Amino acid sequence: MNGELTDGGQIYSIDVVILTPLDGHLALVLEKPIFDGGDYALPWDTAEVGETLEGTARRIVQEVTGAAPTWLEQAGAFGDNLDHPGRAAISVAFVAILPMGTQLDMLTDYEWVDINAPRTYTGRHLKIIDASVEMVRDKMDLAPVAFKLLPPNFTLSELQAMYELLLGKRLHKASFRRALQAAWLVEPIDEWRSEGRGRPAQLYKYAPKKKKKGRRGVRFDLL
Amino acid sequence: MNGELTDGGQIYSIDVVILTPLDGHLALVLEKPIFDGGDYALPWDTAEVGETLEGTARRIVQEVTGAAPTWLEQAGAFGDNLDHPGRAAISVAFVAILPMGTQLDMLTDYEWVDINAPRTYTGRHLKIIDASVEMVRDKMDLAPVAFKLLPPNFTLSELQAMYELLLGKRLHKASFRRALQAAWLVEPIDEWRSEGRGRPAQLYKYAPKKKKKGRRGVRFDLL
DNA sequence: TGACTTTAGTAGCAATATGTTACTAATTAG
């Protein structure tokens, strides 16, 4: 699927970090090494004529996974003489989010890999992956990434688990729900899910009542 | 100063939004139009061999203003078939911050322009400027941009005015100072400044006691 | 059946943080 880079690196590439929750961790789509012991690589391509940067990224996600991302954002440009599988001079990186449970066609050269699993990449792809995961974590309270990592309908426990996964720490149930209610972000739907044992959980959907007034005072505590 | 783009747009450019506070507003460095009625343009250049993306941006700031930025960060890649003064296929944009009071050499083709002043730009530079200013505002509680917009020594009133400038709203003095003290970000120095009338203000310096433990609970209120 | 386990969901209080009013302090203008 990759375009030509005939002139040895004059052109830029679009490289995409496609993320989904898998088994309690984040996973990303990687192209398996061509030969045994080779490097894993992010999906990438060059732009077609007239295509926007984001348009190229969206096309790559569609081609690799068969699905459209529920969230997509640019993570920046990466170059700095770091090695790239297509020897592009610079790569524009995008982060794409797919909802939990998205399957990959077993026949392709791509597979889901846990972000913590040790893998070898080119220097540039290692940097892109690190920056992308960090960006998702930084952006989680500016953009609804946690919601977009879940299916359209979810339980509040699932939502909390997603926040815990991204934050890397446990949250308190009552406080989490109270804050969520106060923000008018979700609506209950008339459906319940029984997860085996225990009381069935009500399902919710993401339906922000775009108040957006937000932000009291200054916040120095993240500096 | 700009490099060659001989092949009609194969190469990428580095474009820099250089910001400073000026007269109670944010101002940026623009290259004056070549001919009367022409477009203003951001400082830009192409990379020299072996130079990193950030390295090129840093060099541009130095060449245009004669000073090193107190903060510099990539704002992303911009292309999307929007017009660029050098017809680069894509531009990697950086935001640079210079402290209040930085002068420009009057003899150059560059000048400080209020970001709200109406000016004409190429389509791409307009988009880059908007995105950069938005990024600075979004990042102000993740990075010390307000501090970097001030000289090394400043009064708390000046710091508060900078936050008000960036937030676009008034803050309450006592609350602002209490939050600042709690965050251990500044240290008083043994110096006072008399601003004409009124009690002299103590000067402070930015000296974060890197606690960094921060972030209580989840924040839904910015979604 | 009924006691026990498991997960969902909430009430209410304690601890902390924030918004606001009203003060005291140190200087210049006249």
Added chain:
DNA sequence: CTAATTAGTAACATATTGCTACTAAAGTCA
């Protein structure tokens, strides 16, 4: 000296958050 102006703080009212301890609705298994 007095008024005006800016710096800085104390103290209280209100809002938010952390936490313990509860109730609810299921399944498991003797």
